[in-house]
Amino acid sequence: KQEVTQIPAALSVPEGENLVLNCSFTDSAIYNLQWFRQDPGKGLTSLLLIQSSQREQTSGRLNASLDKSSGRSTLYIAASQPGDSATYLCAVKTYSGNTPLVFGKGTRLSVIA
Amino acid sequence: DGGITQSPKYLFRKEGQNVTLSCEQNLNHDAMYWYRQDPGQGLRLIYYSQIVNDFQKGDIAEGYSVSREKKESFPLTVTSAQKNPTAFYLCASSIGGKGAEKLFFGSGTQLSVL
Numbered sequence: 001k002q003e004v005t006q007i008p009a010a011l012s013v014p015e016g017e018n019l020v021l022n023c024s025f026t027d028s029a030i031y032n033l034q035w036f037r038q039d040p041g042k043g044l045t046s047l048l049l050i051q052s053s054q055r056e057q058t059s060g061r062l063n064a065s066l067d068k069s070s071g072r073s074t075l076y077i078a079a080s081q082p083g084d085s086a087t088y089l090c091a092v093k094t095y096s097g098n099t100p101l102v103f104g105k106g107t108r109l110s111v112i113a
Numbered sequence: 114d115g116g117i118t119q120s121p122k123y124l125f126r127k128e129g130q131n132v133t134l135s136c137e138q139n140l141n142h143d144a145m146y147w148y149r150q151d152p153g154q155g156l157r158l159i160y161y162s163q164i165v166n167d168f169q170k171g172d173i174a175e176g177y178s179v180s181r182e183k184k185e186s187f188p189l190t191v192t193s194a195q196k197n198p199t200a201f202y203l204c205a206s207s208i209g210g211k212g213a214e215k216l217f218f219g220s221g222t223q224l225s226v227l
Contacts, residue, residue: 004155034216043119043203043218044156089155093214100146100171101216105155 002027002094006104013080014112021075021107023090028068031093034101035064035075038087047088048075080111116140119204119219125227126191126198134189134222136204142217143208145187149173150201150221159202162187191224199225 003026036044048057048064056065063076091101117138126132148156158171162181176195204219
């Protein structure tokens, strides 16, 4: 059974700092991996989706990488801003049938002005 | 605007009562999902549906029921058999199929027990 782990559970950084969020998964046979952002009391917003054949995806100040063989993904946020404060979740879709996404518990990020 | 609408935003349940959470999408997506989120926890899958009139149990389906009579609607009923229903409930949809399955989420319903 696929398990997704995110470390650290919480992170606090000063504004302007570059940071990395980590995601690991136990079954490397995945279709894709997604990174989501969740603001308090809100739904999730998809940030980046990496297909299993890709190594990375970029959107603005965000860069997500994928290393299937080691079961790891990282989300890099450049020049962090207070508006980046939120919980970031990663989720993987495995190959088996129509199995939906398996989510990690998220990393709660606080960017201090 | 295209999107997913969940209602109500807040819902209170009395002991022994069934309550229904609404989820409607106008994205023309085939697949729809219900997740439960507890504080500090990841999302856990309750039910999902790939096509109309068909749905499958997720990891924590006990005490819940769903229907998929229309493509755009996927209501979730929390029955009295669910003994710990207090949580944040999220509905999602995707185009469907395998591969590039980007998920779109509603804004959630917070369910509490009176």
